[in-house]
Amino acid sequence: MFSKVCKTLFAIVLSVASAYSQQLVPPIQSYSPNTYGGGSQNWEIAIDDKGVIYSANNQGLLVYDGLSWELLSLDTQSIIRAVYPFNNRIYTGSYNEFGYWSRNDKGQLVYRSLSPLMKDLNLRSDEFWQIISFKDDIYFRSFGAIYKYANNQIKKFTSINCTALETFKGHLVAAEGSQGISFFNEDGTKAETMADFKALQGKKIVDLKKYKDSLYIGTTDNLYIYSGDKLRSFPDPLIHKLLSEFELNHLLILSPNEIILGTLKNGIIHYKDGKVNLYNRTSGLQNNTVLGMHYAHHKLWLALDKGIDAIDLHSPFSFYTDKSGEIGAVYDIASYKNNYFIASNTGTYRFKDMVPEQIENSQSHTWNLELINGDLYANHNAGTFKIVENTFEPIDTHTGSYCFKEDQENKGKYLLCHYTGLSFYDPINEKLEDLKEVNFPVKKAVFDSDGSIWAAHPYEGIYHLFRKNDTTFSKIEKLPGLDGKANFSPQLYKVNDQIIVYLNTKWYKYNPFKGKFEAFKEFSKYNNCRLVYAGKGEYFFVDERDESVMYTDLKNSNILLPSDKFGDRLVKSNEKFIRENDSVFLIALNDGFARLNINKLKHRKEREWISTPFVINFSDGYRSYSLKEKPSISYPDSKNLAIRVGMPDSESSFLHYELSGDDSLEGDARKGYINLRNLNHGDYKLELSSMLSPGIKANTTAFNFHIQPPWYLSSLMKFVYILLVITLIAIMYWFNQQKLKKHQLQLETKFEKEHQDRLNQLEKERLMHEIDIKRKELANTTMMAAKKNEVLMEIQTELSKDKNKFSNQFRLKHIMNKINKAVKNKDEWKVFETNFNEVHEDFFKDVLKEYPKLTSKDLKLCSYLKMNLSSKEIAPLMGISVRGVEVHRYRLRKKMKLSSDVNLTKFLIKNF
Template identity: 30%
Template sequence: MDKLYPRLCILLLLLCAAFLNSAQGQPAFFGNPFVKNYSTEDFKGGIQSWGIIQDKREVIYVANNFGLLEFDGAVWNQYPMPNGTKVRSVYASDENTIYVGSQADFGFFKPDARGNLQYFSLKNKIPALHQNFDEVWRIVELKGKIYFLTFKNIYCYTPGKGVEVIVPDNPLELSFKLHESIYTQEWNVGLCVLENNKLRLLPGGEVFAQTRIASVLPFDRNLILVFTAQDGIYLYDGQEVQPFQVEKGSELEQLVINQAVMLKDGTFAIGTQDNGLYLMNKQGKLLLHLSRREGLFDNTIHTLYQDEHENLWLGLNNGISLVELSSPFSRIDGTKGVSGAGYAALVSNNQLYLGTNSGLFASQMNSASHSFSLVPNSTGQVYQLRANKKRLLVGHHNGPYTVADNRASKIFSGQGAWDFVEIPSKPGYFILGSYDGISLLQEVDGQLQLVKKYRGFQESSRVLSFDSNGTLWIAHGYKGVFKINFDQAFSKLVSINFYNSKNGLPADQLVGLEHIRNELIFPARYGVYRYHQASDNFRKDEELSSYFHEYEHIIDMEEDIQGSIYFISDERVGKISFDKFGKPLMDDRLFNNIRSRLNDDLQYIRVLDLNNILFGAKDGFIHYNAAKGKAMSGFRTHLTKVINTSQESDSLLLAEHKIAETANLTLPYKLNSLRFIYSSSFFESPEKTQYQYYLENFDKNWSEWTEKTEKEYTNLSEGKYTFHVRARNIYGTVSEAKGFNFVVEPPFYRSRWAFAAYIMAGFFMLGTFFYQVDKRFKREKNQIILAQERKLNQKETEARLATELSEQEINRLRNEKQQSEIDHMNRELTSSTIHLINKNEVLNNVKLELQGMLKEGELNKHSDELRKIIKNIEQNITSDADWNQFELHFNHVHGDFTNRLQERYPDMTPQEIKLSTYLRLNLTTKEIAQLLSISVRGVEISRYRLRKRLGLDRSDNLTDFILKF
């Protein structure tokens, strides 16, 4: 009975799975999820990645061929192993420690003083007997101990202590952590559990004695799911093993599995050796298959990891891929067989049709793969799809088409067809809008035929619809709106009315036409408008317009069966739903992720049903699963580095691992220029994540949002600062602000000691000031006393003044007399000098004539007497007596000039004294030459020597110097 009960449980479970499997007609993934690939050039690592983990800061770590990789959402960092070996496993503990396992070594990375990760090997803690081991393929933590799992031994490390070795009797395969226990496969024994540092074979586990296990995962409280590498999937209840039934005929029946993980929604992700990724639910149904064809870098998946935001990371044989499983959006593009930009979509006869600029594509709605194929004869631009009984109407660039039996047929030859609208009052009749007007079509024997082309209206008719009165409206995107009335038989046009900005619309251009709440509305350049028949003009619909911004242009709108409105505008994409009181609820943040992907030619929305909405994209279509939604959970912002830029080369002050531990960073004033580098842990479209920063005590407010991941501040003044940074992801969710405190110390001249000195100097200056004030007070007091005394002695002063005036007059007369005498003496001196010059000139001329006569021999008999006469003349010319007399008078007139000159320049020669004297009299060079009995050239030479004696520059005037001396 004990063995029968588990079997019944398994049987009942499988029956439930089969029932649920048959009940689910529609696959979980309409298209393929978005995939972000990282190449080896992106993360600067080796091609193979063997393990992925996320720490408490939500930073991703990867075990890679080139070492440990770290990804913070913005930058990849690489930490190679000291011995250059490959990292095979990685585990992030809560102690800011990253454990890694490599080839014949294991240990951990821990931040150094600046926050950079540094490796510490634990191999030296292993007993020498067990240091020879192979690669560490798994690392798990259990009850505060770290287990390094190899194919040879299990190594148990107690942080801060030693390593204990668990030696099995047989070689091991991969090991797993499950339900706070370690499961492993002992070869030739089976599936075992580690208990009290010993391996115990589980009941029934011998089934896996020689069957390699890829993963062991929880299935429910009592069952576990065992994924083997090549022999299928099994359910184990603790006693017996039963095959797990997967969807028959699916690829799940034949997989080579490297690893499987259980996702947060209860489904299973399976990484295979050669065929990419598979998603399977608990009923064994295939939900999704992704390979290189669907956008992965590689088909070989070594490891899988689901992060905090439910994204699935894949460590590939060549690169790393991120699959956005949590997103409600998926893509229907070339990976599903659809090529070109999306323009139209429709479900008809259990077929999903998609129209692109390349043609019309179709797929069965209940197809698990949703693989599309091109409808024959439909190649070219498709504009619109309309359902008509068992046929599909296609607005095509080549004309109007119908699709039946999976083949497109042209209705008639003509120019391009935009759209079809059925005439409400005439079943089986359609109005066709084309490039050059409108036409009437009729269904005859199940076939559409052209009845007539209407004359008198040749405008392009892309957007057209009938109102409740049977009037046809056509919105022309560049002109306005046309209202067309037909006769009762629709044989001709009765009237054509044209409306534009003159009739209430805000502009002639960009007027649309939509059916909302079974009424015709006209989204215009801004605002939503309705036609008022009584006044024959357009008026703004205040309610619908209030849902949008004042100048927002609504491009396309679509309503689901619950009245929710999906829209595309020139500003955003969104959904307007209504609560039970009719209050509108705007949701546009979720759609930010797809806005840049949408077709910007003719934007398009199609509501297939309540939960499936398609948007025309630049590449195919984007599917929105309204039932799935998206959790707008918070995410983290990281301040990853603080770098000093004050020096010639930048220097790292702190990295992220130490920033959180640093309560307050103190910097000297010379390091007052800093660069902050930051990132966020939101990995969906990280290039579109924006950041705001704010430096408290410097910035007045938060900065504008920017996609830059760093901010630099230069020449900060001394003081306390707090740098704040926060991120906003593509969905508009803002993370909690990250703060970092630091202090810039003042320069030495603004330090405490300097201010103490300044205070002392201030007191000294204050004392000096008071002293000066007191002194000035006393002085002013004395001045007042003196003023009184001046008043008392005023009469005496006036009398003395009169006496002084008399004395001044006498002195003036005396001075005039003295000046007259000086002038007279100066004239006499000048006259004497001139006389002396003349005398010397005459004597010199006589001397020259006598010398000439002696040379000619005219007076030979009197030559001796002549020589005596010449000698007497020369002595008379050079006689000092005349000079002494002259010098006496000269010094008397010129303030003892020669004596003063000799006192200042004691090395001056008598010749230089004489030259200075003659210069003082302002004599010419020729006159001076005669007085000195030298040539004019000699005077010039003497002047030059005198300048040197007086120390004059070339720019100084010698005569001016003598006259002013």
């Protein structure tokens, strides 16, 4: 008997020791008091139907909508001890106070105290630690009594020392501290039970939880199961052992085979299928004292003595974190002989029972681990080594090495890439042969299908090595820069028998027919993304912009892992995913490593719970608007709209919004707020979408609002504008009519003027014609007079020559006088002058005005010159000789002060 007890105790001790060892833990998201802006202690935590988190905090009620935290305090500033969401209300309990919070039409949580309904029921310094619902009624539990809220009335249900409440098979079950448990009917009377609860006598019951037909009863040091007829202790003695040491505080039953035990001293105990995992401060919790728990949508939420944590219990990811920092950044992982081996920047480590121990002489940077023929090799800063037991056996120590690559043409032999070039390694004969023609460092190499080798220099680009035989080359060719850029730090791969390169954020593939690299269109959607794993039709990419990870099979399966999945823990520029088996990948981190079950991830994605985003509050900076009707915002108040949105914690990556209307906007609302500035007036629709990955929406909700037009575009002003337009049209019409009349008058005036001008022109033409006729008549008359005078003067001359021949001299003299009178006939001059004035009006007046000293004889000469008569023609008219005319012209020129080079005739014709 004693031997059997010892064996049992020994097995328990071994189990507990195993539980204490380092382990791979699921993702833990921590929210510190600084993060949520409240007190350190959180007494209870709960989740409503939408997925919103509520925590009973030292400073009030904490609300987490998945994007932002909000702290709501009671007027009394009391500590809230209990929280319970039910039927769109959040019931809370505190010191001498209980009530509920509900959202008003503006989306704000408003508190209503139920304490005034107590009336004659005096509270005796009670603090309310638990709230539950039973048949749609609400029960508030303090340590001294239970109160029932129904039909807007508060009644004391019973007065007992109660430490836990639960409902079970139509009864309200109350734990009475160390006095066992009691079953109550709806009216407050105790119900009889057939079970014997003596085993609970003297044990402090801290929690009760039902699961289907069983009631689980947790004491500080053990767990019991009541099935309706009998009470039995939990079958696994390890639970009793652990609780005796760590002290139970809260209980969650996920299934009969999976139980969560929250302790006061060492975090939580996760019991599943006979296996135990402990999650405490060593695992990543902020505190070891668990005051409250709630499980929903794969996550276990913990209300801690300091902070709030969320554990993704069934995550496809699990993590090993080196909190000491001794291991450093991990560059490669290998599973070898049932142990993990880690290559890091501080050396090589073997994990034995998940406890790391450094391989002897492995200090310094280890780049890569390679399994070759059942042996494990390390590419190290000091050379190349084989790992035997817990030591480094040197293969080559003349230079550091990066990696191995098996020769496709000589299976069983490996190309070794190292700091000074390339070498061939024969693992069977342990023979190493340098390729002396390659005298530059090679970080990675791949074999082309023609047997040639592509080699990536760590800094200077890519080389193409054409083999002559196994160890010599016919040609070594350095590739020119791609897209005109230098080939710094290229990443070289062979995918589906194609040589591809990632360089300067773009993907290229080698075209053997053209003998050059060209854009790799199949991978264009992964520009800006490094390839960190390729094999068996599966690929992992890391986005350089935000360190998010994309899993794809390049067909139908695409899964985005947001950057917060790894929390900036990937080794930047040296990210590495290693396949452990068909379903599990190992991921190198800068402080440990992670394990990913890809099948589990795919299965979760198929059944994942995606929350629906919603609007919490809509305000313009001055006031909030009702969410029960379409908000209508005045134009002046619409310049800076603030919309608080929520998207309860789920598998979706982020919240995306799209605004449609007169203005269009879109973006992400990762912090829970959307600010819309300077929108035009009109109707708008805001769509909120929970996104699985960029471009892939899960759930969408819409919110509509209206921005009123500015005052100058209001209905009244539009009516005024219509009146103004009508008035303006009338004025314009009147002006146009006036303008038309004016234009018509102008046309008439113009027509009359043109008509008059035409008449004047005709009159002028008639007068000109008459003048021409008169001018001709004047010329003819003048010429006739000149001819007459010329004839008379010739006669006079002839008579003068033969005057002595005349007998009657008196008679001759009389004839001569008559001829003189005929030549100098004043009447003829008057007739000439009259006719001349008709043709050349104002000529004499203008000449006299300019030259007032001219005589009548001078004017007569001027008139003849005006008619363009020659001296010979003028002489008879003036009754003088041609010589006399010339003399007269000379004198006239002097009187008019004209130089000899001025033509007197032309001067008179032009100027008078």
